[in-house]
Amino acid sequence: MDVVVFAFINLYQTDRLLMSDSLDPNELNKAKLNLETARIAWEDLQRYFASGHLLAVAPDLDIVAVAHSISIDDKATVETWLNDRKLGPVSDDQARNWHEQKADLWAVVVRPWVLVQDRN
Numbered sequence: 779m780d781v782v783v784f785a786f787i788n789l790y791q792t793d794r795l796l797m798s799d800s801l802d803p804n805e806l807n808k809a810k811l812n813l814e815t816a817r818i819a820w821e822d823l824q825r826y827f828a829s830g831h832l833l834a835v836a837p838d839l840d841i842v843a844v845a846h847s848i849s850i851d852d853k854a855t856v857e858t859w860l861n862d863r864k865l866g867p868v869s870d871d872q873a874r875n876w877h878e879q880k881a882d883l884w885a886v887v888v889r890p891w892v893l894v895q896d897r898n
Contacts, residue, residue: 807849807850815842816886831892833868835895837895837897841884849888868894
């Protein structure tokens with residue numbers, strides 16, 4: 779019974795925190811994206827590659843920061859990454875390599891895109 783009460787109180791406090799006016803919306807968005815970022819097998823990402831909705835993020839970038847910039851439409855930052863080839867469509871060669879390696883990649887969805895990053 780004590781665990782249930784504790785869980786309820788913890789949930790109540792979390793809800794109050796999320797509804798607070800003092801939270802920075804950017805920090806909240808980054809936290810949300812961080813929770814939605816996970817490792818996923820290339821096999822499960824192939825259909826997004828085939829549909830042209832997969833973007834590769836360079837290993838030296840923070841995938842959550844990239845997802846956040848895309849989600850808030852930070853055009854200047856995203857254009858810089860595109861021009862520097864730190865963000866862009868997954869090439870056929872890269873897709874083939876990931877397929878052959880049966881790679882697991884970090885991924886996060888920022889509609890309509892699925893961002894992927896190989897940190898191996």
